[in-house]
Amino acid sequence: MKKTKILLQVRSNSSRLPGKAFLYFKGEPLFIYIAKRLQRSGLDVCVVTSKEKSDQAIFSFCRKNEIEVFRGELNNVYKRMRDYLVTSDSKYFVRLTGDNPLIDPSDIKAALNYSIANDLIVGSSRTWIEGKMMRTLPKGCSIDVFQKAFFIDNNDSIISDFDKEHVITGFKDQITLLPKSIFAPKNENDVYSIDNLDDYLKLITSE
Numbered sequence: 001m002k003k004t005k006i007l008l009q010v011r012s013n014s015s016r017l018p019g020k021a022f023l024y025f026k027g028e029p030l031f032i033y034i035a036k037r038l039q040r041s042g043l044d045v046c047v048v049t050s051k052e053k054s055d056q057a058i059f060s061f062c063r064k065n066e067i068e069v070f071r072g073e074l075n076n077v078y079k080r081m082r083d084y085l086v087t088s089d090s091k092y093f094v095r096l097t098g099d100n101p102l103i104d105p106s107d108i109k110a111a112l113n114y115s116i117a118n119d120l121i122v123g124s125s126r127t128w129i130e131g132k133m134m135r136t137l138p139k140g141c142s143i144d145v146f147q148k149a150f151f152i153d154n155n156d157s158i159i160s161d162f163d164k165e166h167v168i169t170g171f172k173d174q175i176t177l178l179p180k181s182i183f184a185p186k187n188e189n190d191v192y193s194i195d196n197l198d199d200y201l202k203l204i205t206s207e
Contacts, residue, residue: 004112005090005148006038006045007081010098011074012054016196021058021098023200030194031058031098035067041105047098048084050074076164085148092116093151095144095167099194101203108143110182115145120176122146124168127177136180140192143178144168 010031014020025033031047038045046068049055055071062069072080085093092115094108115123123145125137137143144167154170163170186192191202 003090003092004044005085005088005093006043006096006108007084007093008035008038008045008047008096008098009077009081010047010049010055010058012058013052013074014099017194017200020194020200023194025101025204029061030101032061032065032067034096034098034101034103035062036065037101038103038105038108039067041109043105043108044090046070046084046088048072048077048080050080075161078159078164078167078170081167082152085152088148090148093146093148095146097142100140100142100192101194102190102192103141103143104184107137107141107183111143111145111178114178114182115176118176120145120147121150122168122171122174122176123178124175125178125183126168127175128169128172134177136178137183138186138188138190138192140194141186142168145178146171150174 010021012019012021021031022029035045035047047062048070049058051071052074059069070084072083096103111123125143126133126135159170191199194200
């Protein structure tokens with residue numbers, strides 16, 4: 001496999017559930033649990049957070065746990081990731097968010113392998129057709145694979161504020177929807193993401 005990187009975007013100022021990055025999951029802050037789980041599977045992970053004071057604790061926790069961390073802009077996540085990637089020797093990278101603790105490392109590897117083998121510019125488990133989102137994985141399991149060179153060369157001045165925050169929506173025209181067959185089976189009714197306190201309580205009680 002060509003050189004790859006996992007970028008785990010994390011911030012502490014979530015509007016729906018402030019501080020959710022620090023909610024404990026299996027004895028560790030949520031984002032630390034995710035990063036370590038990915039590392040144990042052999043994936044190369046960097047937490048990308050902001051330069052804001054509100055995210056100093058994220059930086060400190062990463063350093064304490066020997067997890068690579070990069071700090072950039074708060075609201076322009078696209079630029080935050082781009083600024084990190086210009087220093088990276090990776091050829092492909094995966095974008096993940098720090099509120100999905102059940103993300104499956106084997107799914108990530110499958111997405112990378114498929115994207116690289118098929119020379120995809122953007123391979124994702126979701127795409128938009130006539131304004132409607134289509135998924136191959138449930139919410140909370142989303143995986144976005146990018147060719148780094150294309151991502152860096154994409155001028156962020158032509159991406160809307162919404163796209164700068166959510167990133168993948170700015171690449172709708174380049175996405176190839178990853179086939180469901182490459183991923184481990186998932187129960188569509190299970191809770192895979194933490195958007196609010198109810199999600200968190202359901203998830204930790206189901207473990």
